[in-house]
Amino acid sequence: xxxxxxxxxxxxxxxxxxxxxxxxxxxxxxxxxxxxxxxxxxxxxxxxxxxxxxxxxxxxxxxxxxxxxxxxxxxxxxxxxxxxxxxxxxxxxxxxxxxxxxxxxxx
Amino acid sequence: xxxxxxxxxxxxxxxxxxxxxxxxxxxxxxxxxxxxxxxxxxxxxxxxxxxxxxxxxxxxxxxxxxxxxxxxxxxxxxxxxxxxxxxxxxxxxxxxxxxxxxxxxxxxxxxxxxxxx
Numbered sequence: 001x002x003x004x005x006x007x008x009x010x011x012x013x014x015x016x017x018x019x020x021x022x023x024x025x026x027x028x029x030x031x032x033x034x035x036x037x038x039x040x041x042x043x044x045x046x047x048x049x050x051x052x053x054x055x056x057x058x059x060x061x062x063x064x065x066x067x068x069x070x071x072x073x074x075x076x077x078x079x080x081x082x083x084x085x086x087x088x089x090x091x092x093x094x095x096x097x098x099x100x101x102x103x104x105x106x107x
Numbered sequence: 108x109x110x111x112x113x114x115x116x117x118x119x120x121x122x123x124x125x126x127x128x129x130x131x132x133x134x135x136x137x138x139x140x141x142x143x144x145x146x147x148x149x150x151x152x153x154x155x156x157x158x159x160x161x162x163x164x165x166x167x168x169x170x171x172x173x174x175x176x177x178x179x180x181x182x183x184x185x186x187x188x189x190x191x192x193x194x195x196x197x198x199x200x201x202x203x204x205x206x207x208x209x210x211x212x213x214x215x216x217x218x219x220x221x222x223x224x
Contacts, residue, residue: 032208032209034208034210034211036211042216043200043213043214043215043216043217044151044200044211044214045213045214046210046211046212046213049205049208049210049212050208050210055212087150087151089151089210089211091208091209091210094164094166095153095164095166095167095168096141096153096156096209097153098150098151098152098153099150100150101150101151
């Protein structure tokens with residue numbers, strides 16, 4: 001099973017700050033890494049697919065990068081509405097697995 | 108626009124079978140689908156997938172207890188989980204699965220299942 005480790009687990013942030021979340025895989029997964037946002041009381045929402053592909057309807061301040069074992073989700077100029085928990089997910093091998101999540105809160 | 112809605116019993120007795128359905132509307136059902144669950148302790152866990160080819164994959168951690176099927180006449184995806192225990196208490200989601208990269212998008216709102224006597 002591929003283990004995904006996110007860092008940090010928790011971050012206190014301020015509006016307009018640039019936020020970087022990392023996801024490290026226990027073995028190489030190419031670019032089969034996806035990012036989700038989950039706000040309280042809501043189901044996860046896909047933000048970035050295949051490491052760096054943006055999706056229609058997702059604000060351009062969200063971007064992803066990386067390949068192999070190390071991946072990054074960047075939020076440029078964070079807005080209050082971005083306060084949520086963010087998860088990475090690998091789809092290279094079954095069982096598909098998720099990172100433990102990174103929770104952002106307003107400072 | 109694709110909409111998903113999970114439904115289920117809410118409360119299940121230990122050792123019984125959990126049965127959940129996911130009603131699919133607004134788009135083609137002829138694609139790949141997944142069931143996932145979430146708990147505060149274990150986070151997000153993939154349960155299994157039913158691919159557009161008709162094949163399935165399941166999480167080995169469930170030790171063969173899960174079965175996913177689809178009823179195209181009713182536009183419903185189903186999950187059966189046998190011999191449930193307290194550890195199966197979770198918020199259960201259905202989601203469409205991408206055909207090339209196997210990401211999950213969108214997700215249903217989820218249905219809470221509690222296993223307790």
